[in-house]
Amino acid sequence: MANISMEHICKTYPNGVGAVEDFNLEVQDREFIIFVGPSGCGKSTTLRMIAGLEDITSGTLKIDGETVNEVPAKNRDIAMVFQSYALYPHMSVYDNIAFGLRRRKLSREETDQKVREAARILDLESQLKKKPRELSGGQKQRVAMGAAIVRNPKVFLMDEPLSNLDAKLRVQMRLEIAQLYERLQATMIYVTHDQTEAMTLGTRIVVMKDGVIQQVDTPQNLYSRPANQFVGGFIGTPQMNFLNAGVVEENGRLALKVGSSLLKLPESRQRPLEEKGYAGREITLGIRPEDIRDSEIIVNMLENSCITAKIQVYELLGAEALLYFEYAGHKVTASVHARTKVREGDMVRLAFDMEKSYLFDKETGQSIL
Numbered sequence: 001m002a003n004i005s006m007e008h009i010c011k012t013y014p015n016g017v018g019a020v021e022d023f024n025l026e027v028q029d030r031e032f033i034i035f036v037g038p039s040g041c042g043k044s045t046t047l048r049m050i051a052g053l054e055d056i057t058s059g060t061l062k063i064d065g066e067t068v069n070e071v072p073a074k075n076r077d078i079a080m081v082f083q084s085y086a087l088y089p090h091m092s093v094y095d096n097i098a099f100g101l102r103r104r105k106l107s108r109e110e111t112d113q114k115v116r117e118a119a120r121i122l123d124l125e126s127q128l129k130k131k132p133r134e135l136s137g138g139q140k141q142r143v144a145m146g147a148a149i150v151r152n153p154k155v156f157l158m159d160e161p162l163s164n165l166d167a168k169l170r171v172q173m174r175l176e177i178a179q180l181y182e183r184l185q186a187t188m189i190y191v192t193h194d195q196t197e198a199m200t201l202g203t204r205i206v207v208m209k210d211g212v213i214q215q216v217d218t219p220q221n222l223y224s225r226p227a228n229q230f231v232g233g234f235i236g237t238p239q240m241n242f243l244n245a246g247v248v249e250e251n252g253r254l255a256l257k258v259g260s261s262l263l264k265l266p267e268s269r270q271r272p273l274e275e276k277g278y279a280g281r282e283i284t285l286g287i288r289p290e291d292i293r294d295s296e297i298i299v300n301m302l303e304n305s306c307i308t309a310k311i312q313v314y315e316l317l318g319a320e321a322l323l324y325f326e327y328a329g330h331k332v333t334a335s336v337h338a339r340t341k342v343r344e345g346d347m348v349r350l351a352f353d354m355e356k357s358y359l360f361d362k363e364t365g366q367s368i369l
Contacts, residue, residue: 002064002077002154002187003029004050009059011045011211019045020211023059027189032181034202035191037234042211043191047157050189052076063154079148080157083164085140087132087147093119094128097146118146121183122176138169145180158190162197174200195235199223207231229284229365232358238289238322240358243330245285247278254278256285259328264304266355272368273359283368286358289322292334293351294342302351311346323348 004027011020020042027033035043048054050061052073061068068076087096097118101111119125122142132140141161148156161177162170178201181188192198198205199219207214207222207230215227226232232240245256245263254270256263263285265273273279293299299306309332313324316338323334323342334350342348359368 003027004155004187004189005060005062005065006046006050007060007062009046009049009061010057011042011049011054012057018211020049023211023213025206025213025216027187030185030187032188032190032201032203034198034205035189035208036195036198036205037193037208037214039193040210041208043193043206043208044159045211046208047080047159047189047191050155051078051080051157053080077154078157079151079153079155080159081141081144081148081161083160085132085144085164087140087143089132091131092128093124093130093132093135093143093146096132096143097124097150100147100151114150115146118149121149121180122146136169137165138173141165141173142176145177149180149184154187156184156186156188158188160191160193162192163194170194170197177201196237199235207234209234225367225369226286226358227367229286229360229367232286232360232367236288238333238335240286240288241292241330241332242360243285243287243328243332244362245283247273247281247283249279256283258285259307261307263307263352263354265357269354269357269359269369276368278368282362284360284362284365286360287352288356289333289335291353291356292332292336293353294323294334294336294340294348298353299349299351302353305352305354306349307352308347308349311342311344311348314343323350 006023006025009020009023012018023046035046037043045054049056056069094115097115098111101114119128122145124142124146127139162173165173174197190201202219204216205219205222206216209230215231222231222235243258245258248255248257254273255265307327309325309327311323311325315322319338320335321338321340323336325332361368
């Protein structure tokens with residue numbers, strides 16, 4: 001397979017619009033990298049530059065140590081799976097998968113062997129004689145993957161391959177892609193705007209915003225140690241809550257003043273604020289919905305970090321319930337156990353687990369921790 005090196009890659013269109021800015025990334029051999037971010041963040045443009053479908057304005061792209069900026073797409077030994085399946089409607093599943101092999105003039109026997117092996121891996125053996133119009137969306141996407149697999153390329157690129165599928169099928173296909181990666185042990189780069197896909201599939205995730213990398217890390221580190229407020233808010237469902245907080249001194253220790261509440265801070269949160277001179281300043285407090293608790297036992301345990309709020313909306317989601325309320329001028333979501341007795345209109349005491357809180361600079365959005 002292959003490693004990919006991207007050094008100071010930029011993409012600016014002729015009209016002056018910048019799509020990607022100073023993109024630097026080292027993709028190791030057999031790594032599964034995810035590009036994730038909101039629409040228009042430059043992730044698909046970056047993927048297309050790797051594939052050779054977009055020109056690189058500046059910077060260096062290397063595959064296995066060879067600079068490929070000027071190498072045509074067809075000579076880069078890369079297979080790409082698109083959102084739109086890109087199948088030939090008049091051809092059978094067998095012929096769609098075999099198409100690239102025939103262009104390379106492989107023997108009939110070798111082509112047949114590769115096609116049937118790909119069909120076995122992707123559970124398409126009973127579909128080989130059908131035309132694309134006879135297939136479901138998930139089956140079409142598997143055919144597109146089969147056409148990529150048989151080429152045995154150095155790199156697999158996938159551009160939002162599941163976005164046209166319904167929710168249930170997306171979950172199923174996500175599992176199939178994860179299993180496919182385990183079987184092939186190939187270098188894969190996968191683009192999505194769905195952070196659930198990113199968190200469940202990637203060995204490392206590249207979070208992008210406005211053409212700029214915000215953080216490159218493992219799924220767990222992105223969730224537990226976001227580099228800035230954008231990453232904290234983008235990774236996690238429901239998304240992280242953000243509240244304005246004043247850093248105040250109380251009995252010789254730092255605490256956060258949020259609305260009318262004073263939230264005591266554990267040592268792990270106090271020390272960075274002290275060392276970086278945030279006493280007396282405004283910061284942004286981040287707290288995930290699952291770290292806001294309504295259990296009476298936990299509220300009593302965390303009595304130094306509680307607020308009182310009126311619940312505006314209650315939503316039951318099976319094993320959990322979401323409580324929506326406003327506090328100190330901010331819309332806040334809490335994710336609590338489905339057995340909660342709290343409902344709309346209730347005034348309720350809620351505890352913030354400050355051991356799991358996030359602190360961000362109010363001006364830059366960078367993590368203080």
